[in-house]
């Protein structure tokens with residue numbers, strides 16, 4: 001029998017992207033490591049005279065402009081109270097050179113540790129919010145909390161980015177992407193493909 005016609009303009013699929021493999025069951029506690037988008041960010045806050053910073057990878061874009069970002073900040077984190085009270089923070093985007101500091105900020109509490117001092121990070125005044133920028137990060141997003149309707153249920157805050165800073169010299173940032181349980185991927189190759197997206 002003749003092969004089914006392919007509509008003009010539609011190209012047949014290339015080689016399978018991924019060779020089908022015999023899969024194994026994955027414990028549900030490991031699912032987040034498959035979907036966590038990254039990049040891992042450092043969320044900085046300032047509350048009652050204390051600058052603090054924590055690692056965060058559970059975040060998602062919600063809107064182009066003004067940019068809205070949803071994020072999960074656990075009530076067990078010292079940062080939660082600061083974010084909740086001040087309704088301000090900065091999302092600082094580190095590159096792989098800061099991996100040790102990121103893990104440090106994700107495994108210590110600002111309740112007991114001055115993480116800027118402990119991990120050699122530099123706090124710089126932001127322009128529109130009280131939370132500090134982390135100078136060593138290649139990009140910094142000053143944010144205000146604009147929606148807390150899902151906070152009680154999911155510890156989910158919606159942030160509006162009100163000011164964004166980026167290092168123009170950092171053309172291909174090697175950001176960190178958390179795969180769970182202390183494993184990270186580092187962003188690598190950049191592809192430029194046709195897109196209607198902005």
Ligand SMILES: Cc1cc2nc3c(=O)[nH]c(=O)nc-3n(C[C@H](O)[C@H](O)[C@H](O)COP(=O)(O)O)c2cc1C
Pocket residue numbers: 040052053054055056057058059072073074076077078079080102103105106107108109110111178
């Ligand atoms: C790579 C990484 C990603 C993390 N992502 C999140 C997150 O998205 N949300 C969260 O509540 N905690 C997250 N954490 C845990 C916090 O960073 C951690 O509890 C930290 O000690 C909180 O600091 P704080 O008590 O000073 O706020 C992450 C930790 C690591 C190492």
